[in-house]
Amino acid sequence: xxxxxxxxxxxxxxxxxxxxxxxxxxxxxxxxxxxxxxxxxxxxxxxxxxxxxxxxxxxxxxxxxxxxxxxxxxxxxxxxxxxxxxxxxxxxxxxxxxxxxxxxxxxxxxxxxxxxxxxxxxxxxxxxxxxxxxxxxxxxxxxxxxxxxxxxxxxxxxxxxxxxxxxxxxxxxxxxxxxxxxxxxxxxxxxxxxxxxxxxxxxxxxxxxxxxxxxxxxx
Numbered sequence: 001x002x003x004x005x006x007x008x009x010x011x012x013x014x015x016x017x018x019x020x021x022x023x024x025x026x027x028x029x030x031x032x033x034x035x036x037x038x039x040x041x042x043x044x045x046x047x048x049x050x051x052x053x054x055x056x057x058x059x060x061x062x063x064x065x066x067x068x069x070x071x072x073x074x075x076x077x078x079x080x081x082x083x084x085x086x087x088x089x090x091x092x093x094x095x096x097x098x099x100x101x102x103x104x105x106x107x108x109x110x111x112x113x114x115x116x117x118x119x120x121x122x123x124x125x126x127x128x129x130x131x132x133x134x135x136x137x138x139x140x141x142x143x144x145x146x147x148x149x150x151x152x153x154x155x156x157x158x159x160x161x162x163x164x165x166x167x168x169x170x171x172x173x174x175x176x177x178x179x180x181x182x183x184x185x186x187x188x189x190x191x192x193x194x195x196x197x198x199x200x201x202x203x204x205x206x207x208x209x210x211x212x213x214x215x216x217x218x219x
Contacts, residue, residue, distance in 0.1 A: 008058065008086050008089055009056045009057060009058055009059075009086070010035060010056070010057060010059065010062065010084055010086045010087065010090060011035065011036040011037065011054040011055065011056055011057075011084065012033065012034065012035060012036060012054055012055055012056075012062065013034040013035065013036045013049070013050040013053065013054045013078075013079065014034045014050075015032065015033050015066065016031070016034075017029065017030070017031055017032075017069045017071065018030060018032060019208060019212065020073065020075060020102075020208075021207045021208035021211075021212075022104075022121070022150075022180065022205055022207055022208070023119070023121045023148055023150075023178065023205070024119065024146075024148060024176060025073055025075070025100070025102055025119070026205065026208055027208065028073045029071045029073065030071065030073040030074065030075050031066050031069045031071060031073070031074045031075070032077055033062060033066065033074065033075070033076045033077070033090070034047070034050055034077050034078060034079065035050075035054075035076065035077070035078045035079050035080075035081040035083075035084055035087060036050055036051075036052065036053060036054030036078075036079055037050070037052070037054075037078065037080065037084065038050065038051055038078055038079040038080040038083060038106070039080060039083055039108065039109075040080060040106050040108055040125070040131045041130065041131070042106075042125065042129040042130060042131050043128060043129055043130045043154075044128070044129060044152065044154060044182045044185065046183070047077075047078070047079065050078055050079040051079065059086070059089060059090060059093055062090065063093060063094070063097065066094070066097075066099070067097075072098075072099060072100055073099065073100045073102070074094050074100070074101050074102070075101075075102045075103075075104060076090060076091060076094070076101065076102070076103050076104070077103075077104040078104070080105065080106050080108070080109060081103065081104070081105060082103075082105050082109040082111070082114075083109065088113055088114065091103060091114060091115050091118050092115045095115050095117040095118060100119075101115075101117065101118045102118065102119040102120075102121055103118050103119070103120050103121065104121050105120065105121070105123070106122075106123050106125065106131075106134070107122045107123045107124050107125060107134075107135050107136060107139055108125070108131070108134040108135065108136055109136065110136065110138075110139065111139050111142050111143075112139075112142045114142075116144065119146055119147060119148070120143065120147040120148070121147070121148045121150055122139060122143065122147065122148070122149055122175075123149075123150050123151075123152065124149055124150070124151055124165055125152075126151055126152060126153060126154065126158040126161055126162060127157055127158060127161055128153075128154035128155060128158050128182075129152070129154075132161075137169070140169055140171070140174055143174045143175040144175065145174075145175060145176075146175075146176075147175040147176070148176045148177070148178050149171050149174070149175050149176070149177050149178065150178040150180060151165075151177070151178065151179050151180065152180050152181075152182055153179060153180065153181055153182065153186050153191060154181075154185045154186050155185070156194075158186075159179075159191065159194055162179065163198065166200065166201075166202065172201040172202070176203060177200075177201065177202040178202065178203050178204075178205050179191060179195060179200075179202045179203070179204050179205070180204075180205050180206070180207065181206070183207055188204075188206055191204060192204055
């Protein structure tokens with residue numbers, strides 16, 4: 001790693017080892033690098049503690065902490081990690097180190113410069129989030145078949161809206177599509193029945209980490 005890149009700093013809320021609870025990497029022991037800051041304020045957000053604070057860390061220090069956990073999967077998340085431009089260099093550095101890297105992003109910021117080796121998990125914000133107007137639909141052109149588009153659903157209105165987006169933009173041909181119920185708000189069983197009734201080409205997911213540990217921070 002070059003001296004300039006190593007000297008870069010990012011504001012980090014936490015780095016921790018857990019089980020990946022979502023996306024195509026669900027179940028893998030994963031190091032989570034949670035960046036501080038987010039320009040969105042989704043109603044159902046479960047990581048509001050990452051909006052402010054955090055600690056400035058050099059890219060080198062972040063890589064050292066990740067390496068110390070000794071696993072091959074790394075998830076860069078937030079907040080909204082792409083709100084810090086240096087996130088792009090972090091993603092590339094992790095890929096260069098041989099990790100299987102995923103990025104969790106809101107879909108409100110440009111993903112076109114994300115390293116193509118990264119698996120991008122991009123939200124399309126639903127009406128109940130209060131931030132659906134922030135969806136940057138131009139991002140859809142930059143998705144790879146190995147990426148995922150995630151809808152977090154808090155009720156039937158969100159579901160119907162997501163189905164409309166799925167069909168209008170032919171999302172299943174662009175990436176894997178994930179439908180996820182808002183924890184404790186949307187019945188998982190009802191969501192499963194809707195998906196089966198409509199025979200949707202989507203993958204339903206539950207947040208495995210919350211089933212294991214509830215809403216404990218750092219898990």
